[in-house]
Amino acid sequence: MTGSPLITLKDICFGYTSGQIIMEGLDFELRQGDKIAISGQNGAGKTTLFHIMLGLLKPAKGTITIFGKQHRQEVDFKETRKRIGLVFQDPDDQLFCPTVLEDVAFGPLNMGAEPEEAADKARRILDELDILHLSDRVPFRLSGGEKRVVSLATVLAMEPEVLLLDEPSTGLDQSTTEKLIRIIDAYPLNGLVIISHDQEFISRVAREKLVFKDKKLARMDI
Ligand SMILES: Nc1ncnc2c1ncn2[C@@H]1O[C@H](COP(=O)(O)OP(=O)(O)OP(=O)(O)O)[C@@H](O)[C@H]1O
Numbered sequence: 372m373t374g375s376p377l378i379t380l381k382d383i384c385f386g387y388t389s390g391q392i393i394m395e396g397l398d399f400e401l402r403q404g405d406k407i408a409i410s411g412q413n414g415a416g417k418t419t420l421f422h423i424m425l426g427l428l429k430p431a432k433g434t435i436t437i438f439g440k441q442h443r444q445e446v447d448f449k450e451t452r453k454r455i456g457l458v459f460q461d462p463d464d465q466l467f468c469p470t471v472l473e474d475v476a477f478g479p480l481n482m483g484a485e486p487e488e489a490a491d492k493a494r495r496i497l498d499e500l501d502i503l504h505l506s507d508r509v510p511f512r513l514s515g516g517e518k519r520v521v522s523l524a525t526v527l528a529m530e531p532e533v534l535l536l537d538e539p540s541t542g543l544d545q546s547t548t549e550k551l552i553r554i555i556d557a558y559p560l561n562g563l564v565i566i567s568h569d570q571e572f573i574s575r576v577a578r579e580k581l582v583f584k585d586k587k588l589a590r591m592d593i
């Protein structure tokens with residue numbers, strides 16, 4: 372039995388510039404309990420799709436329905452972005468505070484937590500991810516793998532119901548990848564979408580696989 376729809380995209384068309392077509396007639400559905408992986412060639416449009424789902428880019432055509440409500444403009448997406456966490460492909464797009472602790476506390480603070488409460492929550496998440504020792508470090512001076520795990524911490528600190536992960540295992544060593552898989556498995560999520568080229572990683576974290584091809588998503592056997 373399948374769960375109720377969380378994110379539904381219908382007949383999406385998109386191009387960054389006029390004449391460019393990255394998506395045409397694209398459909399997508401994430402339902403309660405789904406764990407979906409998306410793969411596809413470099414430049415196919417996978418990252419762009421996540422940005423469309425969260426209203427960071429507006430499609431030329433098509434409908435976006437999230438948590439039962441059609442999303443048309445910025446105001447519709449504002450609350451939704453608190454419930455759907457996106458971990459960006461490039462951690463430098465995610466991290467902007469002077470310290471790791473402040474970056475991870477930023478989300479809870481923004482959602483109305485008191486400063487001490489937000490800092491406690493940030494420390495708890497950093498501890499869960501085994502990176503509490505990075506708390507006082509400057510984010511942009513971290514290693515690539517460290518940045519990626521801190522990016523995940525900033526999103527988990529907001530307790531999202533749905534996680535969108537854009538190539539989360541890129542550049543991670545084996546033990547950090549195992550930790551990431553354990554965390555994804557243990558985290559109480561309603562739905563998960565992972566963009567990845569790493570077939571072994573996909574087979575361990577996702578139950579369904581889609582491929583971005585010919586400007587749309589097609590189902591593949593996992
Ligand atoms: N801001 C932009 N302006 C114009 N074109 C863009 C912009 N951002 C991305 N593109 C182009 O749109 C296409 C889709 O990009 P996107 O980043 O979604 O691909 P992707 O599938 O995520 O690729 P990768 O696997 O390399 O991450 C690419 O051809 C890219 O060059």
Ligand SMILES: [Mg+2]
Pocket residue numbers: 417418419460537
């Ligand atoms: Mg991408």
